[in-house]
Amino acid sequence: MKVTVVGAGDVGATCADVIAHRELANEVILVDIKPNFAEGKALDIWQTAPINLYDTRIKGSTDDYSKTANSDVVVITSGLPRKPGMSRDDLISTNAAIVKSVTENIIKHSPNTIIIIVSNPLDVMTYCAYLSAKIDSKRVFGMAGILDTARYRAFLAEALNCSPKDIQAVLMGGHGDTMVPLPRYTTVGGIPVTELIDKAQLDAIVERTKTGGGEIVNLLGTSAWYAPGAAAAQMVEAIVRDQKRIFPVCAWLQGEYGLKDVYLGVPVKLGRNGIEEIIELKLTEDEMKLVQNSATAVKEVMSVLDNMNNVTA
Numbered sequence: 001m002k003v004t005v006v007g008a009g010d011v012g013a014t015c016a017d018v019i020a021h022r023e024l025a026n027e028v029i030l031v032d033i034k035p036n037f038a039e040g041k042a043l044d045i046w047q048t049a050p051i052n053l054y055d056t057r058i059k060g061s062t063d064d065y066s067k068t069a070n071s072d073v074v075v076i077t078s079g080l081p082r083k084p085g086m087s088r089d090d091l092i093s094t095n096a097a098i099v100k101s102v103t104e105n106i107i108k109h110s111p112n113t114i115i116i117i118v119s120n121p122l123d124v125m126t127y128c129a130y131l132s133a134k135i136d137s138k139r140v141f142g143m144a145g146i147l148d149t150a151r152y153r154a155f156l157a158e159a160l161n162c163s164p165k166d167i168q169a170v171l172m173g174g175h176g177d178t179m180v181p182l183p184r185y186t187t188v189g190g191i192p193v194t195e196l197i198d199k200a201q202l203d204a205i206v207e208r209t210k211t212g213g214g215e216i217v218n219l220l221g222t223s224a225w226y227a228p229g230a231a232a233a234q235m236v237e238a239i240v241r242d243q244k245r246i247f248p249v250c251a252w253l254q255g256e257y258g259l260k261d262v263y264l265g266v267p268v269k270l271g272r273n274g275i276e277e278i279i280e281l282k283l284t285e286d287e288m289k290l291v292q293n294s295a296t297a298v299k300e301v302m303s304v305l306d307n308m309n310n311v312t313a
Helices: 010-021 036-048 088-107 121-131 145-160 198-209 211-219 228-241 284-311
Strands: 004-008 027-032 057-062 073-076 116-117 138-141 245-254 260-271 276-277
Touching: 004 010, 004 088, 010 027, 010 036, 010 228, 027 036, 036 057, 057 284, 073 088, 073 228, 088 116, 088 121, 088 284, 116 121, 116 228, 121 138, 121 245, 121 260, 121 284, 138 260, 145 198, 145 228, 145 245, 145 260, 198 211, 228 245, 228 260, 245 276, 260 284
Parallel strands: 004 027, 004 073, 027 057, 073 116, 116 138
Antiparallel strands: 138 245, 245 260, 260 276
């Protein structure tokens, strides 16, 4: 089993580290455009193997995609963070060019791979990778829901003073302020969360979840990396071990939930073939409206990419 992580920054290196520690693959290739950066990160991670007792070999490469050949799964974290004065359209244009180039290089050497996108803006970058890869959408999807759900569950564990292991939750929609946590599908040890916490406190946690990424940025001055890296690694684990896990994933919808031609976070069954099933929940009218509003917001951002592609075509 071979896994490639493109982008050796904080998120990519964390993802590669978790994959190696869990021995999810025989080989992990870490790729970055910055000279010697991936090689250095890979060497540092590999030197923890005798300490943490794992056998996964991890190697770095400076922009040499031939070393990624025949990867079973590829995680793409490449892209620039949004800088002061940079518009959303500027960010999309810059990162779309990066994701497009990376995806084409990956598919050239690993045509049968499964691609997980972590690059931001997440939903539109997943769409960009899908357009560039020209493969089944079940093999191109984005990591956002697992991260957002983890934040939601962590906040609930704090509020309830209980183990996060016992909290299960579903979250849908785009990766951002329009995401849709679903308290009705949130349980603690099988008990509906609404029986354990009052509505005002739960609503506050939902709102905190929606801005969870911004909270990290405000504290650190940069975006998160431990949780995003671990979330992407959990998706890799579900695929390489064919676990059939039920996860919220940014998936290409073609009629599900009454939505078409949009990448949006929905619950799926994740296994060796990628997305093996998109699960359609029976949402209430209010829940469906929130999901539809989120889809509308995501489609607006996707249209920015479409317009750019029309200009450059």
